[in-house]
Amino acid sequence: MLDDFFIRALIGGIGVAIVAGPVGCFIIWRRLAYFGDTLSHSALLGVAMALLLDLNITLSVFFISLVVSLMLLFLQRRAALSSDALLGLLAHATLAVGLVVLAFMTWVRVDLMGFLFGDILAVTREDLAVIWIGGLVILAFLGVIWRRLFAATVNYDLAKAEGAMPDSTNIIFMILVAAVIAVSMKLVGVLLITALLIIPAATARRFSTSPEYMAVMASIIGAISVFIGLNGSLEWDTPAGPSIVVAALFCFIASLFPMPSWNSIKKKRASKFIGPQKERFE
Amino acid sequence: MLVSINEAGIYRSNKWLVRGISMSVHAGEIVTLIGPNGSGKSTTAKMALGVLDADEGKIVRKTKLRASYVPQKLEVSWALPIAVSRFLKLTNQATRKQIDAALEATGTAHLAKVEMSRLSGGEHQRVLLARAILRNPEFLVLDEPVQGVDFKGEIALYKLIEDIRNSLNCGILLISHDLHVVMSTTDRVICLNGHICCSGSPIEVASSDEFKSLFGEHAASGLALYEHRHDHDHMLNGQIKLNQESSDQITRSSIQTTTQAAKTQTDA
16 A cells, blocks of 8 residues: 555646646647746746745745746847747746745745755645646636637737637736646646646647647646656655656657557548649649 | 728838728728738738737728638648648637538648648648638638649639639738739739839739839839829729718728828718
């Protein structure tokens, strides 16, 4: 029989993986991987603020992530710097400020490693409630805006011209990403959240024939990674967060090997019928 | 009247991308925008659709206008697993039957299950068109709809656009680089270069020496080519008709920017 803390870690980790799947798909589709990274780096500043002002850590992280994403929106419109430079600037500036603030607070003992790489084995019942309730709320919102968000992801102009309101949808999506980071930070740590968002989604692409299918697959692959990673962590006494990411990486590598999946069979069949290929040779 | 633009302009990065644009699109009408690269054709189209807000001037759209848009560039990356049939439902619900009909109309029925990122240029354009007509639009904006299509396909595609206009009775704003091919289908041509330089029926525009030197020989270019007189007569007929509907709100619907034309309309 497994210890209780392990079960809690498993339930929490799987909860995070389920939410991270669909959100991570959008992050990949919209090329926002570095954006997610920036937000999660800023989470440490959220932790520092929470300890300084005696606030709830999850709420504080959510708030700071939100402020950073809005700042980014503003700077992208105003500043002459390119987006990637702005992202790098914000990511490391907020991380550094967070670390400095934490260092100043000599009266609090902070497990820095726990925040950077997660402390999945110290997950409490309250944490589980935050993850699962928060996660379900995030998924519910995502479900509501799914169609419009997807249209805005494929083409902003088209979505706007055809009344899919991409501006408000994009802002809601940013809020959701901030929420995912706040909810999952305790488990996987600020440095590894992006990995859990994008690696399972990237793995799922290979097996997917529709966006919705890819989102579900990403959740499942993420959950499998959590399961393998946690067991590995218990077995070899490795840190839990990095072990999960390593497991996710193995899944990704495995997905690269050629295998006769349904997908490739279908593609082969479909390509037979592509008429204009013939025309091109005329 | 579907869309009416009056003296509108868009200002970005310290310059006017387009300025002083006045035009309108009515139901059942095909209006073609032509002009050199960077002349503001796409910008004008986005302004008409409300994708870009005008920094000056006024744009009036029919309330709850159902618009469809075929953008100049729409790349679907490999990371996005989306088959053609799902792509057709991007901004609207549709039954299987409607999807099949739209694909059939554009000759892409065999592509229904193929992923968007695997389509060739010509297939891609036809699928974009299928998606646009599936929405049963009142106002259809096509930005270079024949790019990547071979000449034979190009003619067929323009024929299709004309059919769409006839069957849906929608207003179409068409952006094209080649007036000769669209000539037979289009009702009105507007020649842009940051502003409206000339306009009229395709025959009028095409028979002008300026047009020939602009689009007939690619080497010839430059502002001098645009120095031709604005011809109003043809357009004016249509406009008087328009102004009876809403006399004060929409003054100059289409091409003229001269005060003379405006005056005539006010009188009418």
